Amino acid sequence: xxxxxxSLLIIALLAAWGSLGWVLYIHSPSKAAASDTQPxxxxxxxxxxxxxxxxxxxxxxxxxxxxxxxxxxxxxAEPNVGTxxxxxxxxxxxxxxxxxxxxxxxxxDVLQRLSRMGYQxxxxxxxxIADMMAAIDTLAxxxxxxxxxxxxxxxxxxKLAAVSDTVSGRPRPKVLWVVQSEPLRVAGRNTFVNExxxxxxxxxxxxxxxxxYPPLGIEQVLGAGVDVIIQPAMAGxxxxxxxxxxxxxxxxxxxAIPAVxxxxxxxxxxDTVSRLGPRLPMGVEMVARLLHxxxxxxxxxxxx
Amino acid sequence: MRxxxxxxxxxxxxxxxxxxxxxxxxxxxxIGSQQISVxxxxxxPGVTAGANPDYEIFVRIRVPRVCLAVIVGAAxxxxxxxxxxxxxxxxADPYILGVSSGAGLGAMIAIVLxxxxxxxxxxxxxxxxxxxxxxxxxxxxxxxxxxxxGQITPLLLAGVVVNAFLSAIIMFITxxxxxxxxxxxxxxxxxxxTEQSAIVLWLGATLIAAGIILLVRxxxxxxxxxxxxxxxxxxxxxxxxxxxLTFVVSAFITxxxVSLSGxxxxxxxxxxHAVRLVFGPDHRQLLPMSCVVGAVFLLxxxxxxxxxVAPAQLPVGVVTAIAGGPFFLFLLCRYTRKVSLLNK
Numbered sequence: 001x002x003x004x005x006x007s008l009l010i011i012a013l014l015a016a017w018g019s020l021g022w023v024l025y026i027h028s029p030s031k032a033a034a035s036d037t038q039p040x041x042x043x044x045x046x047x048x049x050x051x052x053x054x055x056x057x058x059x060x061x062x063x064x065x066x067x068x069x070x071x072x073x074x075x076x077a078e079p080n081v082g083t084x085x086x087x088x089x090x091x092x093x094x095x096x097x098x099x100x101x102x103x104x105x106x107x108x109d110v111l112q113r114l115s116r117m118g119y120q121x122x123x124x125x126x127x128x129i130a131d132m133m134a135a136i137d138t139l140a141x142x143x144x145x146x147x148x149x150x151x152x153x154x155x156x157x158x159k160l161a162a163v164s165d166t167v168s169g170r171p172r173p174k175v176l177w178v179v180q181s182e183p184l185r186v187a188g189r190n191t192f193v194n195e196x197x198x199x200x201x202x203x204x205x206x207x208x209x210x211x212x213y214p215p216l217g218i219e220q221v222l223g224a225g226v227d228v229i230i231q232p233a234m235a236g237x238x239x240x241x242x243x244x245x246x247x248x249x250x251x252x253x254x255x256a257i258p259a260v261x262x263x264x265x266x267x268x269x270x271d272t273v274s275r276l277g278p279r280l281p282m283g284v285e286m287v288a289r290l291l292h293x294x295x296x297x298x299x300x301x302x303x304x
Numbered sequence: 305m306r307x308x309x310x311x312x313x314x315x316x317x318x319x320x321x322x323x324x325x326x327x328x329x330x331x332x333x334x335i336g337s338q339q340i341s342v343x344x345x346x347x348x349p350g351v352t353a354g355a356n357p358d359y360e361i362f363v364r365i366r367v368p369r370v371c372l373a374v375i376v377g378a379a380x381x382x383x384x385x386x387x388x389x390x391x392x393x394x395x396a397d398p399y400i401l402g403v404s405s406g407a408g409l410g411a412m413i414a415i416v417l418x419x420x421x422x423x424x425x426x427x428x429x430x431x432x433x434x435x436x437x438x439x440x441x442x443x444x445x446x447x448x449x450x451x452x453x454g455q456i457t458p459l460l461l462a463g464v465v466v467n468a469f470l471s472a473i474i475m476f477i478t479x480x481x482x483x484x485x486x487x488x489x490x491x492x493x494x495x496x497x498t499e500q501s502a503i504v505l506w507l508g509a510t511l512i513a514a515g516i517i518l519l520v521r522x523x524x525x526x527x528x529x530x531x532x533x534x535x536x537x538x539x540x541x542x543x544x545x546x547x548x549l550t551f552v553v554s555a556f557i558t559x560x561x562v563s564l565s566g567x568x569x570x571x572x573x574x575x576x577h578a579v580r581l582v583f584g585p586d587h588r589q590l591l592p593m594s595c596v597v598g599a600v601f602l603l604x605x606x607x608x609x610x611x612x613v614a615p616a617q618l619p620v621g622v623v624t625a626i627a628g629g630p631f632f633l634f635l636l637c638r639y640t641r642k643v644s645l646l647n648k
Contacts, residue, residue: 021510024503067616080615085491088615089365089499090338094357108488109427109498116501117364211480 038144039099039120043092045084045110046103048126050075051277052136053101057148064095071271071279084108093117099142126276128192136278152278159281160199163288166295167201173227173291174205176259181231181250184216192276200287202228222256228291229259232270243267266290309586317589321596328600329374332607333366337614368499372564373606373620374599375505376497377571379512379561381598383554384572385579385590386519389530390550391456398558398572401463401551402440405470407562410436412474412489416481426504429492430563437559440466445551495621496566497606508564515557516595522550523587530587570624571602574632581639601628 043064044050050069053062059074067083070076079095082088085108092100092114100114104123111121122142124135133153140149175197177187187193188209197204205224206216229251233243244267251260259265268290272283289296334342344358383398391400410432413419419428444462452458478486500508525546528536536543558572575598576590583589605623612618 017510021503021506024506027502082615082617085487086617086619088337088610088617090336090361090610091615093360093365094338096355096357105488113498117360215479 037098039142041095041097042099042101043081043095043097044069044075044101045081045087045108046101046105046126047071048132048275048277049101049103049122049124049135049139051275051279052132052139055148055152055278056136056140056143056145058139058143058145061143063097064092071277084110089113101139129195129276129280132192132276132280156278156281160284163281163285164199164201167288167292170201170292170295172201172203173264174225175202175287175291176205176221176224176226176229178229178231178247179213181247184218184221185213186216188212188214193273196273196280196284196287199284200291202287202291218254222254226257226259227262228264229257229266230287230290231265231267232274233267235270240267240269264290309584309589314589317583318592318596321593325374325596325600325603328603329370332373332603333362333370335607335611336361336366337611365499368502368505369497369606369610370603371505371509372497372500373603375509375512376561376565376568377575377598377600377602378516378595379557379598380568380572380602381575381579381594382516382519382591383558383561384598385576385587385594386526386550386554387572388576389526389585389587389590390547391460392530393456393460394577395573396460397569398554398561399467399567399569400460401555402444402466402470403437403555403558403562404567405467405474406440407433407437407559408474408489408493408567409440409470409477410434411492411566412477412481415489415492416477426563433566434559434563437562438555440470441551441555441559491619492566494566494619495568495624497568497609497620500564504564508560511560512557515553515560516591518553519550519557520588520591522546523591526550526587530585565620567621568602568624569621570628571598571605574628575601578632578635581635 040061041063042053042058042061044053044062045066047066047069050062050065051071053059054072054075059072062075062078064081065075065078066087067080069078079091081091081095084102084105087108087110089110092110097119099120099122100111101122101124102108102111104125111123115121122138124138125131126135133156136149136152140146177193177197179185179187179193186206187197187204188206188211189204190208191212194204205226206214206220229247231243231247233240238246244265247265247267251257251265254260268286272279272286334340338357338361340358340361344356345362347356347359349356349359349363380398384396387396387398387400388394393400411429413436414427414429414432419432444459444466447462447466448459451462474489478489525536525541528539528541529543529546533543561568576594579590579594579597583593602620602624605627606620608627609618609620609623612623
């Protein structure tokens with residue numbers, strides 16, 4: 001038999017626990033209100049957005065970056081707050097940020113979590129060049145750097161126009177863009193890489209696919225008649241030349257591919273083509289030089 | 305021969321364990337990648353977000369994570385103890401009846417379809433993981449009952465096969481999904497401790513505590529069943545009802561834990577074994593003691609995970625396995641000569 005005192009205690013405990021829940025429910029935080037003052041302390045969690053922030057001349061306001069933010073070099077010197085998908089929340093908060101930026105992605109809910117804590121966040125969609133221009137616009141509006149944004153837009157358009165003028169009217173070689181060689185995975189049509197290929201005067205060797213970066217059988221590669229194979233180098237200890245000779249050896253098995261016959265297999269430095277950022281025109285020019293080497297050797301002298 | 309468990313001894317052991325747990329909670333909330341001062345924390349929040357980072361770190365990041373580790377650790381260890389006893393299988397863990405793959409599939413669907421909306425600060429991932437976990441357990445239970453008429457082996461086999469089948473579907477989705485979605489779900493599958501909002505923690509704690517209390521009240525019957533089905537029936541235990549209740553409640557608290565923190569391995573397997581080795585197989589003590597030890601274990605593992613390679617963060621499952629494995633082997637060698645593993 002239970003004593004009445006015990007029952008009373010249990011009821012009191014339950015009531016206290018229940019009211020705690022009620023208080024927590026009422027005080028459960030909602031979205032942070034957008035601040036009307038311009039951010040002075042920015043933490044950027046993805047390298048593409050970091051590059052945009054520096055290109056907008058906001059470098060002196062950056063107080064923290066992710067492990068992978070290595071460009072420009074000043075960015076890499078800022079305090080490291082972990083990776084985007086496994087961030088060190090304590091390190092982020094200890095930087096006392098008033099704006100936290102990152103790419104909108106299913107990889108990480110860190111921006112939502114920070115937003116629930118009351119921080120102003122900018123979650124930027126970065127899937128295409130148009131998205132990147134919109135992201136530049138958003139950041140410029142948030143920080144009041146509209147002047148720099150206009151300059152950035154202008155130089156971006158100028159550089160791209162220069163490349164497209166050079167390669168216009170040339171036949172468009174079919175490009176296979178290898179993002180992973182074993183097993184083979186390539187860039188499909190619905191990617192910003194596809195935009196780079198098109199701007200550089202090429203065309204994607206593979207047709208529309210449901211996946212953005214589909215895995216591909218060698219049969220499909222043989223059928224596509226690939227003229228050029230481009231493979232961004234993997235970051236890591238293996239030097240670029242080594243990766244190039246590995247790729248050459250790997251493809252030698254398939255001399256039926258036009259790109260293998262002509263030796264048009266290129267391992268390229270990844271930063272300007274694998275990262276959707278303000279350095280994109282440099283990447284486009286690099287690819288254009290690989291696809292149309294003659295155009296560039298011809299007018300190198302005149303453009304200098 | 306071990307002497308019988310007295311009520312006084314049980315209460316003393318539990319009181320000591322609870323004090324250890326409270327000390328561990330206090331210590332772990334003072335440890336982190338950032339140095340914070342308790343005085344600054346006591347000053348309270350500033351006027352704007354970010355005015356007092358020490359307070360923010362302590363109240364918004366560390367304390368929620370410490371609470372989450374305690375809740376999840378207790379739930380997994382308790383469910384593991386129940387499954388090991390009721391299935392009479394030392395390899396049983398909380399995920400054995402399909403919870404892990406069901407939850408994994410649910411979370412993966414939420415990530416790949418990009419369902420954003422949750423409620424009360426719970427992500428859609430958590431909600432779908434919970435539904436997937438309960439769904440797969442229900443399926444296993446149904447098949448096991450249909451095939452086995454109350455026997456254990458068909459239930460175990462159904463669990464293994466459903467796990468394999470759902471894992472294959474997860475692999476299929478991995479093969480066709482966008483690569484960044486895959487990374488997100490792999491990280492989730494490895495265990496995902498984040499600072500949940502207070503109301504979510506409250507809800508999780510309430511559900512799990514209710515489940516644990518119910519299970520602890522069933523421990524005398526569990527003891528009877530662990531002697532054998534017939535003996536239990538002879539002692540007047542409704543074995544079918546007890547078995548059903550313990551499975552449903554254990555699966556439920558496991559599903560709640562998984563939806564809060566992803567799949568954290570090892571806690572539910574080794575903590576009950578360790579407790580059994582040290583304190584003996586009596587469920588009346590095994591269950592509550594496993595809860596407390598599981599909570600302390602996961603708490604310490606999570607603290608190590610967030611501090612040891614800061615600012616990089618380790619998945620907590622890596623720490624539970626690396627730290628827990630050798631320690632468990634030590635216990636195994638030290639105590640197995642005294643007590644047999646499952647009181648057979």
